[in-house]
Amino acid sequence: MEVISSKWEILVHKLSALRWVLGLAFIALTLLLVGCTGDNVRIDFARREQPTPLPTTSPPSAVAIRMAVAPILPALVTSDIYQQLADYVGEKLGQPVELVQGKTFAEINDLVKSGDASLALVGTLPYLQGREDFGMELLVAPMVNGETFYYSLLIVRRDVEANSLADLRGASFAFSDPMSNAGRLAPLYQLARMGQTPDSFFSRTIFTYSYGGSIRAVADGIVTAAAESSLVFDYLSRAEPALIERIKVVERWGPFGINPFVVSPHLDPRLKEQLRQIFLDMDTDPQGKLVLRKIGVDRFVIPDDSIYDSVRLMWSYVRGRGLTP
DSSP states (O other): OHHHHHHHHHHHHHHHHHHHHHHHHHHHHHHHHHHHHOOOEEOOTTTTOOOEEOOOOSOGGGSOEEEEEOSSSOHHHHHHHHHHHHHHHHHHHTSOEEEEEOSSHHHHHHHHHHTSOSEEEOOHHHHHHHHHHHOOEEEEEEEBTTBSEEEEEEEEETTSOOSSGGGGTTOEEEESOTTOIIIIIHHHHHHHHTTOOHHHHOSEEEEOOSTTHHHHHHHTTSSSEEEEEHHHHHHHHHHOHHHHTTEEEEEEEEEEEOOOEEEOTTSOHHHHHHHHHHHHTGGGSHHHHHHHHHHTOSEEEOOOGGGGHHHHHHHHHHHTTTOOO
């Protein structure tokens, strides 16, 4: 019996010691975390419970929101231009706004659908697809040169003897993105009206997955022709006139409703209205005007959704013939 009693005493002492060591470790870890995060934490040593954070004065909105931008312009250009817009919105909102760039339209739609992006600049067709898929909501749209429309331009090298799409049978062709309106849906629609498909009409097709990339593919002779957004064409006409001089426009299709800013249907309505008002007020704010000039926008407006009806018509027509973008 004496041996058993001695073992129990040893066990009790060990448990007591272990409890003391764990207690010290918990206190040390807590102090370390406090030092790392800078948060104020109050600890009641007598109760020996988990620490209770002091009431914080930081609003819940201090967490960064994400603004995703579709590959409408080349990546470096997009980063330079839209980072200023993200910073401006963050300053007005009172919380950081993180800029996220996608490589494809599908990536941007997925970010909005999952809620990983609070707002996003998307393409016209991706907006309609997102609206149908998960209820993507229109926030605002940019007005450029007094219009909320743009066009799809059929382009070839300047030395190519072609004056229309019909002249390009058997040529090679570049699409920009599978979900692009100007860079894929518009030419698909024109081909469908001719009773043709890309495979039956062109000798070879590629995807450049880059606005501006299709223009370069034509200029460099990688393909004979491509379709490009007039917004991108106009931008490169100013930024790289030597590049544009190497190509010519043979057809113009449209007009189409301009690429909008959208939000998830699950976004907090108060935050959604804050974001909308920030965009709408930019042209009356000196700092906002500077950002608008940088991104090439007159102002932001709330457009009537009917400006996208021409794209809806093409999308319906193409899908009805088994050509799903």
